[in-house]
Amino acid sequence: MYTITLIPGDGIGPEITEATRKVLEATGVLFRWDVQNAGLDVYEREGTPLPERVFESIRKNKVALKGPITTPVGTGFRSVNVTLRQTLDLYCCLRPSKTFKGIRSMFQDIDLVIVRENTEDLYAGIEFEKGSEKTRRLIQLIGDLTDKTIRVDAGISIKPISVFGTERIVRFAFEYARRNKRRKVTAVHKANIMKYTDGLFLDVARRVASLYPDIEFEDRIVDNMCMQLVLKPELYDVIVLPNLYGDIVSDLAAGLIGGLGVAPGANLGEEYAVFEPVHGSAPKYKGLNKVNPLAMILSGVMMLRHLGEFSAADRLERAVAAVVAEGKDVTYDLKPRPDDPSAATTMSMANAIIARLA
Numbered sequence: 001m002y003t004i005t006l007i008p009g010d011g012i013g014p015e016i017t018e019a020t021r022k023v024l025e026a027t028g029v030l031f032r033w034d035v036q037n038a039g040l041d042v043y044e045r046e047g048t049p050l051p052e053r054v055f056e057s058i059r060k061n062k063v064a065l066k067g068p069i070t071t072p073v074g075t076g077f078r079s080v081n082v083t084l085r086q087t088l089d090l091y092c093c094l095r096p097s098k099t100f101k102g103i104r105s106m107f108q109d110i111d112l113v114i115v116r117e118n119t120e121d122l123y124a125g126i127e128f129e130k131g132s133e134k135t136r137r138l139i140q141l142i143g144d145l146t147d148k149t150i151r152v153d154a155g156i157s158i159k160p161i162s163v164f165g166t167e168r169i170v171r172f173a174f175e176y177a178r179r180n181k182r183r184k185v186t187a188v189h190k191a192n193i194m195k196y197t198d199g200l201f202l203d204v205a206r207r208v209a210s211l212y213p214d215i216e217f218e219d220r221i222v223d224n225m226c227m228q229l230v231l232k233p234e235l236y237d238v239i240v241l242p243n244l245y246g247d248i249v250s251d252l253a254a255g256l257i258g259g260l261g262v263a264p265g266a267n268l269g270e271e272y273a274v275f276e277p278v279h280g281s282a283p284k285y286k287g288l289n290k291v292n293p294l295a296m297i298l299s300g301v302m303m304l305r306h307l308g309e310f311s312a313a314d315r316l317e318r319a320v321a322a323v324v325a326e327g328k329d330v331t332y333d334l335k336p337r338p339d340d341p342s343a344a345t346t347m348s349m350a351n352a353i354i355a356r357l358a
């Protein structure tokens with residue numbers, strides 16, 4: 001029996017979480033769900049979107065399954081997702097992108113793994129608001145230290161990338177490659193422009209790569225990487241990136257395999273693991289029982305493997321593949337036309353997967 005922290009999230013979160021919970025229970029693996037609400041509704045009720053009890057639960061259980069949580073733009077609270085990753089030091093965001101037969105996508109046979117650094121870079125949350133006293137002082141300091149002038153009406157975000165942070169994420173990528181019999185790791189950067197951050201990332205990546213002679217290593221500049229991925233994705237295998245490029249390129253990779261509805265993810269640290277879909281809370285679909293539960297169900301498959309439940313994970317993945325290949329009990333986004341009246345609901349797709357599990 002595994003005790004798992006279950007965070008349903010907001011928007012479409014609760015419906016895909018319910019579907020995923022049912023499917024995971026149907027594998028026969030025994031779970032006790034420690035349900036912890038977080039997000040917009042909790043913010044309205046408890047004054048914070050991420051109460052301490054959520055951290056306590058994850059610290060105790062070590063493993064969490066999480067639905068998406070809305071981050072209001074420009075106002076309100078900081079991203080719950082970013083806060084969780086930073087507070088629990090979930091330094092690695094692992095996002096496999098694999099095509100399933102039957103999903104319409106530009107390419108077949110894609111099998112990429114994106115390894116995104118999760119704690120540093122422009123996501124570190126070091127931000128200076130336009131017009132504030134601190135920003136004025138920072139602009140002054142930068143003027144004193146460099147020959148650069150920043151306009152007084154600028155906002156500023158700081159991009160820290162450390163040797164420590166880079167070393168552990170690149171090591172993770174190589175260890176993952178070794179464990180999963182992958183042939184190549186590609187490091188992505190913009191070292192030609194940002195010499196002291198991306199340049200450092202590349203230098204450290206090269207150094208770590210030299211410790212893994214059994215695995216091929218190469219690097220790509222991020223803009224070129226994006227073009228290469230839409231032209232020749234089959235050339236790539238494990239891709240390791242700093243936080244911001246990782247965020248963007250993993251959505252690109254999700255697009256290559258048929259969209260956000262089918263892209264799972266995991267946030268991993270030394271101690272804790274939080275599994276969640278790549279997509280967000282898609283508020284306009286909230287409560288319609290309409291969206292695709294696969295991204296979260298496949299995040300559940302990753303969780304099963306993390307728990308060592310390999311046979312249940314394989315069975316569930318095969319059941320998903322069978323339902324998708326048949327193309328009947330799938331949600332609107334996997335139908336040839338999004339207004340197809342025969343599209344399955346979130347829950348009926350989950351039930352079809354359960355039926356195949358038997």
Ligand code: NAD
Pocket residue numbers: 067068069070071072081260261276277278279280281282283291292293294295333
């Ligand atoms: P989104 O991923 O929520 O939705 C974008 C579009 O993708 C949707 O309109 C829909 O067309 C499609 N989509 C997403 N999930 C789908 C699914 N399961 N099935 C079918 N189609 C699906 O992105 P957004 O609109 O940019 O973000 C909405 C909110 O979610 C924002 O507040 C954002 O901050 C938040 N967000 C949270 C997380 C997280 O919790 N980890 C991740 C990304 C975004």
